Amino acid sequence: MPTRTGPEGMHQGRTGRPRSPEADAAILAATRQALVELGWSKLTMGDVAARAGVAKTTLYRRWPSRNELVVDAVAVLFDELRLPDLGSLPADVESVVRQFGALLERPEAKTALMAVIAEATRDDALRRRIRTAIVDRQKHLVVAGRERAQERGEIPPPPDPAAAARDTDLIFDVVAGAVVHRTLVSAEPVDGDWARRLTQLVLTGLTAQRAPAGAAATARPTAPAPAQGPQEPRAADAGS
Amino acid sequence: MPTRTGPEGMHQGRTGRPRSPEADAAILAATRQALVELGWSKLTMGDVAARAGVAKTTLYRRWPSRNELVVDAVAVLFDELRLPDLGSLPADVESVVRQFGALLERPEAKTALMAVIAEATRDDALRRRIRTAIVDRQKHLVVAGRERAQERGEIPPPPDPAAAARDTDLIFDVVAGAVVHRTLVSAEPVDGDWARRLTQLVLTGLTAQRAPAGAAATARPTAPAPAQGPQEPRAADAGS
Amino acid sequence: MPTRTGPEGMHQGRTGRPRSPEADAAILAATRQALVELGWSKLTMGDVAARAGVAKTTLYRRWPSRNELVVDAVAVLFDELRLPDLGSLPADVESVVRQFGALLERPEAKTALMAVIAEATRDDALRRRIRTAIVDRQKHLVVAGRERAQERGEIPPPPDPAAAARDTDLIFDVVAGAVVHRTLVSAEPVDGDWARRLTQLVLTGLTAQRAPAGAAATARPTAPAPAQGPQEPRAADAGS
Amino acid sequence: MPTRTGPEGMHQGRTGRPRSPEADAAILAATRQALVELGWSKLTMGDVAARAGVAKTTLYRRWPSRNELVVDAVAVLFDELRLPDLGSLPADVESVVRQFGALLERPEAKTALMAVIAEATRDDALRRRIRTAIVDRQKHLVVAGRERAQERGEIPPPPDPAAAARDTDLIFDVVAGAVVHRTLVSAEPVDGDWARRLTQLVLTGLTAQRAPAGAAATARPTAPAPAQGPQEPRAADAGS
DNA sequence: GCGTAAGCGAGACGGTACGTCAGGTCTTTTG
DNA sequence: CAAAAGACCTGACGTACCGTCTCGCTTACGC
Missing domain, CATH: 1.10.10.60 (Homeodomain-like)
Structure with a gap:
């Protein structure tokens, strides 16, 4: 656990009655x-x-205001998330997905998380607080999971650190985003079946993506497409 | 565009001065x-x-309150999302991902969407309003994309309708959730590279998942899926 | 009864649908x-x-506003006041006092009268409406009572018209004011005893005042007025 | 001036910031x-x-509402009324009448007094507040005036306390009511002449009423009237 | 007998004030 | 000196009426 959050970070001054x-x-x-x-x-x-x-x-x-108070109050809930060692990467991931889903079923977590994120769109200090108090805790799980899987030989070591970081970010957005969206927007429970299918989708998608070598498989970003039609129009019509 | 939203749904009665x-x-x-x-x-x-x-x-x-007003005000923004016909499923998906990302960069959309979702955790009527005014508009894109890809022969027809619905839901949660999470929580832009990688991850993951040979239920990522190529050689490395 | 009040005084125009x-x-x-x-x-x-x-x-x-509406609504109540002919001035006066007291016990009268008078302190048009619709109806009783008493010979004809008018005004203010004050401020009922004592006070006070012989302008109450008897022996102790 | 009014009567509690x-x-x-x-x-x-x-x-x-606030705001005006010692009862009374008249010429007094009385017809708490804050202050003057006049020998001591109280009430209703009525309803000023005539009427009326002894003067409630006509009908027609 | 001007019920409209509530700050007394 | 209590100013809340303004009728008169 990095930087303990604490109410106000700094306040001390050794004189006077200490805070209860x-x-x-x-x-x-x-x-x-x-x-x-x-x-x-x-x-x-x-x-x-x-x-x-x-x-x-x-x-x-x-606490300077309601927002930071709520962030701190909710942050401890995310300490409960654990990366278990179930012997295989898919099992470990699925476990985390289900833990996260269970956490977001709890009303205090679901309500607070979204509200506080909404406020943070306008408030950089709040965004930082959320990042250190909540997001980093979750991201840590992804990093730890990667490392353990490498030790087990389930996945190869990353070719270069930048690619590894990009992958971590993508996985994090996909997994966390999907769980949040299912729970709060779709309002469906994260049950065993769904967790398994998500895990599978992410892991196969990721492995295949990394593996393709000479396979016809997926994108070949290096070789420009022969006749893929106008690319820019795509960006342009995104706004229309 | 189905069911026009309208301020209050029902209020009419033919007598009295009509609403401006x-x-x-x-x-x-x-x-x-x-x-x-x-x-x-x-x-x-x-x-x-x-x-x-x-x-x-x-x-x-x-409008009974601020919440429903904001939902209606923001809903029209989601009408802008279009499923273009760029010739291949990955290109179409990537386009929608980028449109959605661009939409969530707009401050009125990003702020409102999360706040309103947060409120909806306590208010079923509001949740329904969000669903009809916003979520269904997005989901429609997923359904349409599937159908078009089937017509093109890019993906096989679903074995049974229930499986198709489950897949639609999963894709929807993964794509929408990832975009939202990246934009609002990670606070990183949805640029061309990220959009492409997300698209690829989802499509390969999904295809592999559906063709798992005799493999164990939970994917065994160590053994790369044998032939997941059939998405055709797509080489777009379009834009920035 | 003079000048019927009517909702708006003037509105005419002979064409169009008439007002119900x-x-x-x-x-x-x-x-x-x-x-x-x-x-x-x-x-x-x-x-x-x-x-x-x-x-x-x-x-x-x-009606242009609430105030005038209420004045008109309440005015009809004051039409009920009658000057009976009971054979003697004191009896007639006492009867009117009791009628007026009874009227002011009625909630619609008591509430409206004071409120409307309060508003009238700022609104001359309203004051005029009150005067014609309510006050004049009451004052008419005083004038009629005087005339009848003169016909009976109970009081002498006034030495000059100006004095008569002054007396009328004084009596009116004293009687109406006392009844109003007792009913609304003191919040005591106008019962038989009180009505008789008020009547007596006013009539004797008035008679003595008019006959003060050579006495000082301001009465010298220590020396009882020598001969203020001419009100005749009236011994009614009627009453509840 | 007994019982200071104060905004809310009771609220204290010794901790916390005191009210300004x-x-x-x-x-x-x-x-x-x-x-x-x-x-x-x-x-x-x-x-x-x-x-x-x-x-x-x-x-x-x-203050719980506008009404009580206005009562308190206006109450202090009535503290200005003084019973001067001008040497004789009539002079003293006339002085008070003129003071009261002058007070009611002031717009804040005239408007507020009637409005607040009108509200009080529906609100017992307000009526009590008016009584203690305003009415009792005035009544005190009547009582004090009586006592001083007795000390001077201008009026005899009351035969019994009950009679004294009844007289006080009657005088109070007559004097206050007449002044109020002249000022607010008749909308005429309380000038020297009118004040003198009212004073005279009340004092002579009262003295004569009390004095009559064997004189033919006024009512002899003990001796039933010979032929005073129907008394009951009087009560009856008060309602018609 | 028929047009037309006004009356009519309904209800939306731009406003003003209501009385309450929460946010933060400040000023007391108590520990 | 901190803590608790609570008064204070600010400003938004959601509601209630105000008095005016369309609407789409209905109703009687006068040509």
Whole structure:
């Protein structure tokens, strides 16, 4: 676990009454509870303070606003995600997919995650906080999974580090995105069958993509297409 | 374009002064503009009304709340998505991926979409509205793409309708989810390279999955799929 | 009864559909009913229209505003006041006092009267309407009472018209004011005893005032007025 | 001046930031000013708050509604009424009459008083507030005037306390009612002449009423009238 | 008998104010 | 000095009425 999040990062100063550490825990728990019961838009600072048995001032002394408070409150949920060692890459991946799906079924996670991402489209500081508190935790799983699979010999070592990074990013977007989309937009559960099919799609897609060598298989980005028609129009009509 | 959305669905009754149709257009335009300038959390009904040159009550007479208003305002953006006929399935898919990515770069779309999805986790009526106004429009593209590819002979007809529906759902969650995640969470652009790699991953993954020979249910990625070539030599390395 | 009030005074134009006369009655009745149930400040035009089974426009076509509508609605109540002939001035006066008191016990009268008077402090047109529709009806009783008493010989003819007018005004203010104040401010009922004592106070006070011999202008109450008897022996102790 | 009114009576609790006392004064002053400029029906809470340089919430924290605020704002005006010692009862009474008349010429007093009384016909709490804040202040003058006149020997001590109370009430209703009626309904000024005539009427009327002894003077409620005609019908026709 | 001008119910319209609520800040007393 | 309590200002909320304005009728008069 990198950089522990903590309420405010820096505040210390060694004099005066020290901040109560129970208060922190109580506030975060109260925030999660309020999130479950009320949802994002109905959650209020005053309500959280009351549930935590704490004054509103104490909240503001530790978190600059509702958004960062919620990020921190929700972040701990993502600590629960574990990369198990089930012996094969597909099994490991499928496990993570199901864990992630289960996490997003929980109301406090599902509500908070999207709301906070929505806010972050306008607020860079918030985006950074989300990245360190949540996204990096998930990405770490992808990296760890790759390494373990390489050790097992399931996948070859990456030809160069840049390609590896690109692959990691793609896998991460595909897996996390698909789970989020299924859970929140399609509103369907991430059950065993779906998790297995997603895992399969991603792993075969990725392996085939990397393997093709001389096969007729897929794209050959180096060799320009003979007559693929106008490419630019494609970009152009994307806006029409 | 099926089922036109309309502000309130049902309200008519032939007596009394009819609702001004210009007001509708002005309000939706004002909503999009406010969304760009202020973002979701700063957008207020009063502000939208003022921009539209309309009374606040007129807004509330037509939309029960900010959420549904924003859904309707943003929904038209998704009408722009087109499935072009570029001659091959990968090219068509890649085009849609890029269109969708470009759409989500637009601030009014990105902000609104996530916020509204977040709210929908607590509000079934809102979820339904999102589904009919936005999601179904996108899903339609997947269905149409499948059909066209079948006509071209790029993919075989589905063995049974249930399997086809499951595949459609999976593809939809994977593609839409990945684009959304990359744009909003990873905050990276959907450029030509990424779009191509995503397309390739999904299409090869899917094809391989359907032809798994006698292989074990869970793919064995070590043994590369024997002949997954049939997508024809496609060599587009189009644009930037 | 002089000048019938009528909704709008002038509206004529002999062509077109004539205004429904039932509507007038229904509206005024609805206004009184709403006044009883809701009080002045909660009474709304829309509510009156609904009770009367009439469109809001119909109200506005006939009365310029709530104030004048209420004045007209309440004015008819004051038509009920009668000057009976009970044979003596005190008995007649006492009767009127009690009638007026009874009228002001009725919620629609009490609420409306004061509210409308309050509004009239800022609105001369409204003040005129009140005067013609309500006040003059009451003042007429005072004038009639004087004349009858003179015919009976109970009081001497006025030395000059100006003095008579001054007396009329004073009596009117004292009697009406006292009844209103007792009913609305003191919130005590106008019962038989109180009515008799008020009547007596006014009549003796007035008679003595007119006959002050050579006494100082400002009465010297220590020296009881020498002969203020001429009101005749009236011994009614009627009453509840 | 007993029982200070205060905004809300009870609220304290010794912890937390105390309510600003300047705010109270500023709000009441702003209310009176707004009343003068706008009149009762145009006075709004928001406007008062703005004039007082205070938030709307601060008003609502202290007064439950416009009505009670206005009562308190206007009440202080009635503190100005003084019972001077001019040496004789008539002179003292006349002075109070003129003071009261002058008070009711002031727009903030005249508008507010009637409006608030009108509202009170539906609201017992408001009626109580008016009584303690305004009416009792005036009544005190009547009581004090009686006592002083007795000390001077101008009027005899009351035969029994009940009679004294009844007299006080009657005088109060007559004097206050007459002044109010002349000012607000008749819309005539309370000038020296009118004040003198009212004073005289009340004092002589009252003295004579009490004095009559064996004189033929006024009512002899003990001795039933010889032929006073039907009393009951009087009560009956009061309702017709 | 027929056109036409006004009345009529309905209900949308641009407004204003409502009374409440939440956000953050600030000022007390208590620990 | 921090914490709790709670007053404070700000500003948006969603609602209720206002008085006006179309609508599509209906109704009586006067040609």
